[in-house]
Amino acid sequence: MKRDIILAGVGGQGILSIAATIGMAALGSGLHLKQAEVHGMSQRGGDVSSNLRIADHEIASDLIPFGQADLIISVEPMESLRYLPLLSDSGWLITNTKPYINISNYPSMDALMKEIDSFEKHIALNADDIAKDLGTARSANMVILGAATPFLEIPHDKIADAIRQIFTRKGAEVVKLNIDAFEAGYQFAISHMN
Amino acid sequence: MQKLMLLGDEAIAQGAIDAGMSGIYAYPGTPSTEITEFIIHSKEAQIRHIRSGWSANEKTAMESALGMSYAGKRAMVCMKHVGLNVAADAFVNSAITGANGGLIIVSADDPSMHSSQNEQDSRFYGKFAMIPILEPSNQQEAYDMVFYGFDLSEKLGLPVLMRITTRLAHSRSGVQRLASREQNGVKLPKNPRQFILLPANARRQYKSLLQKQDAMEEAGLNSGFNSYFDGPDKSMGIITSGIGYNYLMENYPDRIVPFPIVKIGQYPLPHSMISQIYNDCNELLILEEGAPVIEEMLKGFLNLGKKVKGRLDNTIPRDGELNPNIVAVALGKVDTRGKEIPSVVVNRPPSLCKGCPHIYSYNALNQALDTWSKGRVFSDIGCYTLGALDPFDAINTCVDMGASITMAKGAADAGLLPAVAVIGDSTFTHSGITGLIDCVNDHSSITIMILDNATTAMTGGQTSAAFGKIEDICKGVGVHEDHIIVLNPSPKNHEENMAILKKELEYKGVSVIIPRRECIQTAMRTLKESKKQKVGEPVN
Structure with a gap:
C-alpha cells in the first residue's frame, strides 16, 4: 500500500496542519x-x-x-491545478472552491471551475462556507481533510482520533467543532464520489 | 524508544543534544534555521545547560564555536550555504588550527534556489579546507552522523563539515534516538601553540593537516557511511551521494538495483571503492545533489578513460536539484508525468504581508524619488527584497548580506546622486555596520534606510542582534545626530515621511532614516500568545 499526496495552498493557509493530522494517523x-x-x-x-x-x-x-501522486488535496482552487503534472492518471483531486485572491490577475471562477469539473475524479467543495455554517469558520482545513479521508486508505476513525489528539489541549469544545467540520467534509465526499 | 518524526534539521539538532554538545551558534538562513530553533526551544537542551542562540552573523558564530572547541567542549555552528562565504575566513583557518573539543560546521545548501541567491555547493569548501565532509542521505543518518562527526572531530583533531540540502533539511521522517552521553569538561589543547597561526606555527599546523589526509580517507572506509553494493550488470556503475541515493532507489520499487553502486556519505572519497567500480564497470553514472563535485574529480580536466555520465555531459541537467524523474531519465527508464498545468493558472509570487511596515516605507520612498531618474536604490537580503516586485518596483539590487550600503556608496562615489541603501535591522548588524563606517570616513553622500521591524523576519522571526541599538550604533560610528531620523511607516504618516525622505535625499553626507514598526507576523504572534495567557487566568 502507498499513498502519495500533494498538499497545496497559499503561504499562511496552514496546509501543514492537514499534513500533521494525516501524519499522526499514519504513524x-x-x-x-x-x-x-x-x-x-x-x-x-x-x-x-x-x-x-x-x-x-x-x-x-x-x-x-x-505522474505518480495518488491525491492532490488543495485548500485553494487555483492551487489545486498547479500540481497536475504530479498526479497519476488514476489520482483524485480534492479541492476547496473558496479562492484566495492576493494577486491582481487572478482568473475568473468560471474558468477555474470549468477546469476542475473537467476532471472525472474530483471533489470540489466550499470548505469555508461549510465551516462557517457549523459556527467554526477557522476549521475549513478540517472540512478539506474530511473530504480527502475516503481516499487516504487510512480508516476514518484513525483520522478522527488524530484530530482529537491534536486539539485536545484546546478543550472539548474545540475538539467537537473540528470533528464536526471533519465529518461534514467526509459526508460531502461520500455523497459526491460517484 | 518510539521514533520521533523530525525534519532533517531537527534530527541534526536532536543528535547534537544527545551526543553531548555544549553549545550551538548560528545566524538564521533557509534551509538551516530549524536546527538552532529546535535547540533554543528544547527543554532537554535547557536542562543540560546547552548554550544556544543567534549570533550577529555566520563569522561570529563560527568563531564562537571554534572558541568553545578550543576550551575542550563540543560545539556546532549552523548556516545556509551562502553563510559559509561570510564565515569562510574563520572556517578555512579552523582547518589549520584544528579542533580540540569536537566541532561540526553544518552548511545547508539550496539547489534550485528555493530561497537563495545562488546554488553553490558547500562540498567545495570542505575540499578547499581539506577537512572531512559528512553528507547524510536521510534523517536517521543525519542524526547518527552528529555522534560520529563529534567523535571523528575529536579523534582527528579537526573540524568536520556536515553538508545537507533543502529536501533533507525540510523533510520529516522517523528517527530512532541513541543513548545520550555526557558533555566534555573544560580542557585546554595539549599543544598551547595549536591555535596561534603565526607563520612558523601555521606552517607546522598545515603540515599536520596534510599528514591527516590519509587517516581522513581511512575513517571513511570504516564508518559505514561509504558503501559498495555489488550488482550483476556491469554495463554501468553508479556513484551516488547524499539524497541522490534515495532518488536512485525510488526508481527500483523492489529496491534491487542491477548495477554496482558506491554510496557516498563521507569525504574524502574512498579511493579503493571508486577504483573498484571503475575497473568493474563499462561506464559510470554520477548522481549527486548540487554541483558536479564527484563527477569533476573522476573526469579530470582531460576526460580520459571510461565514460562518466552526469551533469557535465547533460545526462542530468547542469543546474537545479535532482528528483526521481531526472534520475529515471538518466537510468534510461520511462519518464512519468500527469496532465500539464492548465493555462488558467497564473503565477503567485511571494509578497509582503498585509499591513507590513515595509509597504509604507517603499510607498514613501517611491514618491520621494519621483523627481529623480530610476535605478538608484540598492537593497539587501530580507523580506524587503520583495520590494523588487509589483506593485512596488522599488529596488534595483540584491546581492549579498550588507551590500546595499557599500554598493550605494560606490555608486555615489561614481556620481549617481542621490544614492539610496535599503537594509533591514538584522542585516544591518550582520554586515552593514562596517560599510557604514566606510561611508562616514569617506563623507559619502548616501541615504540609508534601515527598515527596523525588530526581528529577522524572512526566516520566521528570530531575535535581531540590532534590537534597541540602531541609533546608538549609527551615532557611535560617527553619523551626525541630526541625520539619524526615526519614522513610523504607516499610511497616516505617508506625507510627513515622504517629506523627510525628500529632504534627506538632498543632504550631501551620510543620512540614516529608520522606519520603525514591529513585523506584522511577530506582532500577531505576540497578540495570540497574550490572549492564550489571559484565557488561562483564573476567573475570580
Whole structure:
C-alpha cells in the first residue's frame, strides 16, 4: 500500500496542519511516512505545497515522482491545478472552491471551475462556507481533510482520533467543532464520489 | 524508544543534544534555521545547560564555536550555504588550527534556489579546507552522523563539515534516538601553540593537516557511511551521494538495483571503492545533489578513460536539484508525468504581508524619488527584497548580506546622486555596520534606510542582534545626530515621511532614516500568545 499526496495552498493557509493530522494517523497505523515541507521565502503569500508520502514499506525519496501522486488535496482552487503534472492518471483531486485572491490577475471562477469539473475524479467543495455554517469558520482545513479521508486508505476513525489528539489541549469544545467540520467534509465526499 | 518524526534539521539538532554538545551558534538562513530553533526551544537542551542562540552573523558564530572547541567542549555552528562565504575566513583557518573539543560546521545548501541567491555547493569548501565532509542521505543518518562527526572531530583533531540540502533539511521522517552521553569538561589543547597561526606555527599546523589526509580517507572506509553494493550488470556503475541515493532507489520499487553502486556519505572519497567500480564497470553514472563535485574529480580536466555520465555531459541537467524523474531519465527508464498545468493558472509570487511596515516605507520612498531618474536604490537580503516586485518596483539590487550600503556608496562615489541603501535591522548588524563606517570616513553622500521591524523576519522571526541599538550604533560610528531620523511607516504618516525622505535625499553626507514598526507576523504572534495567557487566568 502507498499513498502519495500533494498538499497545496497559499503561504499562511496552514496546509501543514492537514499534513500533521494525516501524519499522526499514519504513524498510529504503523505506516512509514515522509513529508517534505516548504519553508522560507514562498511562505510569504506565495504558492506552497507539501509532499506527503505514506506506505506500508520503507520510502526512498522525499519527493513524489511526477505522474505518480495518488491525491492532490488543495485548500485553494487555483492551487489545486498547479500540481497536475504530479498526479497519476488514476489520482483524485480534492479541492476547496473558496479562492484566495492576493494577486491582481487572478482568473475568473468560471474558468477555474470549468477546469476542475473537467476532471472525472474530483471533489470540489466550499470548505469555508461549510465551516462557517457549523459556527467554526477557522476549521475549513478540517472540512478539506474530511473530504480527502475516503481516499487516504487510512480508516476514518484513525483520522478522527488524530484530530482529537491534536486539539485536545484546546478543550472539548474545540475538539467537537473540528470533528464536526471533519465529518461534514467526509459526508460531502461520500455523497459526491460517484 | 518510539521514533520521533523530525525534519532533517531537527534530527541534526536532536543528535547534537544527545551526543553531548555544549553549545550551538548560528545566524538564521533557509534551509538551516530549524536546527538552532529546535535547540533554543528544547527543554532537554535547557536542562543540560546547552548554550544556544543567534549570533550577529555566520563569522561570529563560527568563531564562537571554534572558541568553545578550543576550551575542550563540543560545539556546532549552523548556516545556509551562502553563510559559509561570510564565515569562510574563520572556517578555512579552523582547518589549520584544528579542533580540540569536537566541532561540526553544518552548511545547508539550496539547489534550485528555493530561497537563495545562488546554488553553490558547500562540498567545495570542505575540499578547499581539506577537512572531512559528512553528507547524510536521510534523517536517521543525519542524526547518527552528529555522534560520529563529534567523535571523528575529536579523534582527528579537526573540524568536520556536515553538508545537507533543502529536501533533507525540510523533510520529516522517523528517527530512532541513541543513548545520550555526557558533555566534555573544560580542557585546554595539549599543544598551547595549536591555535596561534603565526607563520612558523601555521606552517607546522598545515603540515599536520596534510599528514591527516590519509587517516581522513581511512575513517571513511570504516564508518559505514561509504558503501559498495555489488550488482550483476556491469554495463554501468553508479556513484551516488547524499539524497541522490534515495532518488536512485525510488526508481527500483523492489529496491534491487542491477548495477554496482558506491554510496557516498563521507569525504574524502574512498579511493579503493571508486577504483573498484571503475575497473568493474563499462561506464559510470554520477548522481549527486548540487554541483558536479564527484563527477569533476573522476573526469579530470582531460576526460580520459571510461565514460562518466552526469551533469557535465547533460545526462542530468547542469543546474537545479535532482528528483526521481531526472534520475529515471538518466537510468534510461520511462519518464512519468500527469496532465500539464492548465493555462488558467497564473503565477503567485511571494509578497509582503498585509499591513507590513515595509509597504509604507517603499510607498514613501517611491514618491520621494519621483523627481529623480530610476535605478538608484540598492537593497539587501530580507523580506524587503520583495520590494523588487509589483506593485512596488522599488529596488534595483540584491546581492549579498550588507551590500546595499557599500554598493550605494560606490555608486555615489561614481556620481549617481542621490544614492539610496535599503537594509533591514538584522542585516544591518550582520554586515552593514562596517560599510557604514566606510561611508562616514569617506563623507559619502548616501541615504540609508534601515527598515527596523525588530526581528529577522524572512526566516520566521528570530531575535535581531540590532534590537534597541540602531541609533546608538549609527551615532557611535560617527553619523551626525541630526541625520539619524526615526519614522513610523504607516499610511497616516505617508506625507510627513515622504517629506523627510525628500529632504534627506538632498543632504550631501551620510543620512540614516529608520522606519520603525514591529513585523506584522511577530506582532500577531505576540497578540495570540497574550490572549492564550489571559484565557488561562483564573476567573475570580
